[in-house]
Amino acid sequence: MFETENIPHKTIGRIAAIVFIALAVAYGIGGSAIDYSFASDPLGPRVFPVALSVVLGVLGVLYLIRPGTSEGFPSGRLLLRVLAVPAVLVVCVALFEPAGFAISIFLLTLAVAMLFGAPLKWAVAGGIGHAILWWFVFDWLLEVYLPVGLIFG
Amino acid sequence: MNMEYLWQGFGVALTMQNLLIGLAGCFIGTLVGALPAIGPINGIALLLPIAYSMGLPPESTMILLAAIYCGAEYGGRISSILLNVPGDAGAVMTALDGYPMARQGRAGEALTLSGLASFAGGMIGATGLALFAPVLAGLAIGFGPAEYFVLMVFAFATLGSMVGSNPVKTLIGCVLGLMLATVGLDATSGAYRFTFDEPELSDGIEFVVLVIGLFSISEALLILEHQGRGVTVIRKLGRMMVRMSDVTKSTGTALRSACIGFVVGVLPGTGASVSSAIAYTTAKRISDTEGTFGKGDVRGLAAPEASNNATACGAFVPMLTLGVPGSGTTAVMLGALMLYNIQPGPMLLTERPEIVGGLVASLFVGNFLLLLLNLPLVNIFARILTVPNWLLVPGILVLSIIGVYSTHASVFSIFLMLGIGFVGWLLRKAGFDMAPIILGFVLGRVMEVNLRNALAISGGDPSILFESDISRILWGLAVLVAVFPLVLSWRARRRNVRMTAE
Numbered sequence: 001m002f003e004t005e006n007i008p009h010k011t012i013g014r015i016a017a018i019v020f021i022a023l024a025v026a027y028g029i030g031g032s033a034i035d036y037s038f039a040s041d042p043l044g045p046r047v048f049p050v051a052l053s054v055v056l057g058v059l060g061v062l063y064l065i066r067p068g069t070s071e072g073f074p075s076g077r078l079l080l081r082v083l084a085v086p087a088v089l090v091v092c093v094a095l096f097e098p099a100g101f102a103i104s105i106f107l108l109t110l111a112v113a114m115l116f117g118a119p120l121k122w123a124v125a126g127g128i129g130h131a132i133l134w135w136f137v138f139d140w141l142l143e144v145y146l147p148v149g150l151i152f153g
Numbered sequence: 154m155n156m157e158y159l160w161q162g163f164g165v166a167l168t169m170q171n172l173l174i175g176l177a178g179c180f181i182g183t184l185v186g187a188l189p190a191i192g193p194i195n196g197i198a199l200l201l202p203i204a205y206s207m208g209l210p211p212e213s214t215m216i217l218l219a220a221i222y223c224g225a226e227y228g229g230r231i232s233s234i235l236l237n238v239p240g241d242a243g244a245v246m247t248a249l250d251g252y253p254m255a256r257q258g259r260a261g262e263a264l265t266l267s268g269l270a271s272f273a274g275g276m277i278g279a280t281g282l283a284l285f286a287p288v289l290a291g292l293a294i295g296f297g298p299a300e301y302f303v304l305m306v307f308a309f310a311t312l313g314s315m316v317g318s319n320p321v322k323t324l325i326g327c328v329l330g331l332m333l334a335t336v337g338l339d340a341t342s343g344a345y346r347f348t349f350d351e352p353e354l355s356d357g358i359e360f361v362v363l364v365i366g367l368f369s370i371s372e373a374l375l376i377l378e379h380q381g382r383g384v385t386v387i388r389k390l391g392r393m394m395v396r397m398s399d400v401t402k403s404t405g406t407a408l409r410s411a412c413i414g415f416v417v418g419v420l421p422g423t424g425a426s427v428s429s430a431i432a433y434t435t436a437k438r439i440s441d442t443e444g445t446f447g448k449g450d451v452r453g454l455a456a457p458e459a460s461n462n463a464t465a466c467g468a469f470v471p472m473l474t475l476g477v478p479g480s481g482t483t484a485v486m487l488g489a490l491m492l493y494n495i496q497p498g499p500m501l502l503t504e505r506p507e508i509v510g511g512l513v514a515s516l517f518v519g520n521f522l523l524l525l526l527n528l529p530l531v532n533i534f535a536r537i538l539t540v541p542n543w544l545l546v547p548g549i550l551v552l553s554i555i556g557v558y559s560t561h562a563s564v565f566s567i568f569l570m571l572g573i574g575f576v577g578w579l580l581r582k583a584g585f586d587m588a589p590i591i592l593g594f595v596l597g598r599v600m601e602v603n604l605r606n607a608l609a610i611s612g613g614d615p616s617i618l619f620e621s622d623i624s625r626i627l628w629g630l631a632v633l634v635a636v637f638p639l640v641l642s643w644r645a646r647r648r649n650v651r652m653t654a655e
Contacts, residue, residue, distance in 0.1 A: 012582070012583050013583065013584075016580075016583045020325060027332060027347075030347060031335075031346070031347075034339075034344050034345075034346050035344060035345075036339070036342040036343065036344035037342075037343065038342065038343070040341050040342060040609075041341055041342075041605045041606070041608065041609040042605075042608050042609060042612060042613035043604065043605045043608050043609075043613070044342060045339040045341070045342045045344045045346060048335065048601045048604065048605070049332070049335050049346065049347075052328055052331055052332055052335070055324075055328050056325065056328045056329075056332070059321055059324055059325045059328060060325070062321045063321050063322070063325065066321070068319050068322070068584065069584065070582060070583045070584035071581075071582055071583075071584060072582070073582055074378050078378065081377065082374050082377050082378050085373060085374055085377060086370075086374070086571060086574075086575050089370075089550065089571050090568070090571060093554065093564060093567045093568060093571065094564075096554070096558070096564055096567065097564055105551055105554075108547065108550060108551065108554075109547035109548075109550075109551065112373075112543075112546060112547045112550060113543040113544070113547055114543075115377065116377060116380065116541075116542050116543035116546060117380070117543060118541070118543035118544075122543070123543065126543065126544050126547065127547075130547055130548060130551055134548075134551050134552075134555065138203075138555055138559070142203065142206075142207055143207075144203065144206050144207070144555065144559045145559070145562060146555065146558070
């Protein structure tokens with residue numbers, strides 16, 4: 001059998017299992033180093049986290065032994081497009097307060113629409129529509145506070 | 154049995170404001186259920202912060218969220234039947250007989266019949282909830298911290314053995330949720346745990362941030378990835394009236410499936426996807442004498458629809474009476490109550506009867522509203538299925554951002570949500586379910602606090618966890634549900650080996 005994906009499915013499971021084991025170790029160390037000045041109960045704040053780290057470690061080892069199957073990651077251009085969405089989100093959220101709701105939401109909806117394959121013209125129209133619709137619904141109808149931005153503010 | 158809470162609840166649910174809120178919830182829920190991209194959890198996660206920041210009282214928020222939940226169970230059938238793509242997890246089985254019916258030109262009939270089955274399931278589920286909730290709450294009043302801790306262990310055991318294909322993955326999800334719940338200030342000792350000296354984390358990870366990140370953001374990435382898998386909408390609905398013979402034929406199946414659905418819903422952690430699968434296979438085993446299931450049999454359509462609606466109601470039983478959610482969606486609703494600083498448990502019914510009663514009563518009212526919405530307006534919902542993803546997904550993202558910002562007004566929370574969403578996507582790609590994480594998170598603090606209180610009572614002696622009859626029964630049940638599937642799969646494997654040997 002040939003693998004159709006770029007990473008074999010069992011490998012994904014194994015990598016995930018190793019990440020969980022590492023997380024269990026780090027969390028356990030972090031948990032056993034929690035500072036506290038007074039203990040009002042016999043268990044204290046450390047025991048529960050340390051117990052969780054042991055459970056996660058055991059489950060991680062079980063998972064490593066039998067990684068099972070998983071859906072697998074996309075490859076090539078599709079992977080890039082999928083990863084571009086969080087990148088766009090990070091940029092637009094960073095702009096959220098300085099540039100204001102309207103601009104950042106317009107850019108966000110425009111860019112994501114294009115990543116979903118919308119033609120530029122429609123994506124622009126969609127972006128303007130989203131910016132106006134959600135501003136109307138939240139700021140005007142529901143009176144939820146949204147940042148106006150330095151330009152308009 | 155004291156049913157007074159229910160009459161008081163009707164008083165709450167039938168006020169003009171709550172009726173309108175319920176109607177809006179039913180409409181949004183059907184919409185959310187019908188759209189294959191978003192399920193009930195996404196719908197609730199997106200609307201919860203908005204309801205909260207609008208200043209709705211807790212009972213109105215609960216009515217809104219419950220209406221969305223039940224509406225989504227109704228709406229899920231629309232895309233199952235017309236697109237062969239389930240609108241939400243509970244509607245996977247509906248497509249098996251619903252889509253073939255639609256292909257035979259009987260889409261309208263299938264929609265009406267499944268609407269009626271949903272109604273039957275919803276009403277039976279709501280009745281069961283109304284009767285069963287006071288009984289269970291009464292039993293649970295004697296629970297001390299030790300019993301509570303064991304109850305949580307039992308909840309995770311059921312979750313591990315019944316949800317998802319791989320119990321190890323489900324349990325890892327639960328532990329991740331429990332770990333996330335430990336972040337922040339520890340109230341008993343005053344210690345800051347896992348906050349990395351970040352002041353915004355000192356109150357812990359906000360519930361809304363986690364839920365929206367895990368569900369909405371990761372979902373948006375998955376939709377993009379799966380785009381282009383061709384689907385064809387069946388546009389010709391045909392006649393909407395159902396044949397009387399079909400109704401009588403499927404009544405028995407629907408009633409039985411509703412009961413199955415309710416019981417599965419009551420079990421902690423198991424939701425509509427499990428119950429509709431059990432209901433469908435049971436109906437098939439009992440009624441499929443002519444081999445018509447999977448080819449457009451009305452009973453195969455009624456079974457999962459009746460059951461998933463009953464499950465939605467049943468899932469409220471443990472949530473309202475024990476504080477342990479019966480499904481992923483009720484876990485989110487439990488988190489919603491916690492936003493209002495209300496800790497659900499056996500005392501909720503006596504202390505806040507307007508919340509419990511209002512919610513239960515709104516389920517009865519909501520089922521009528523949903524039937525009215527879903528029969529004549531099904532055409533409108535069917536048309537909404539054709540909204541393109543490039544318009545829909547940016548909307549989901551905008552709502553996610555506004556939702557988080559409206560509860561915290563901090564950009565840090567939004568970044569945290571994005572990070573959680575990205576990790577959620579990675580986890581989903583590795584075959585993890587998100588619901589166990591939410592359950593673990595919601596139960597995490599309660600579980601730890603009860604364990605610590607129990608040991609504080611006993612002065613550190615762990616035998617208190619096995620002392621009472623209730624805890625011993627719960628430990629027994631936990632072991633039973635954990636071992637039962639192992640025995641089943643061992644027997645199945647042995648049978649397979651024997652069959653191949655012959």
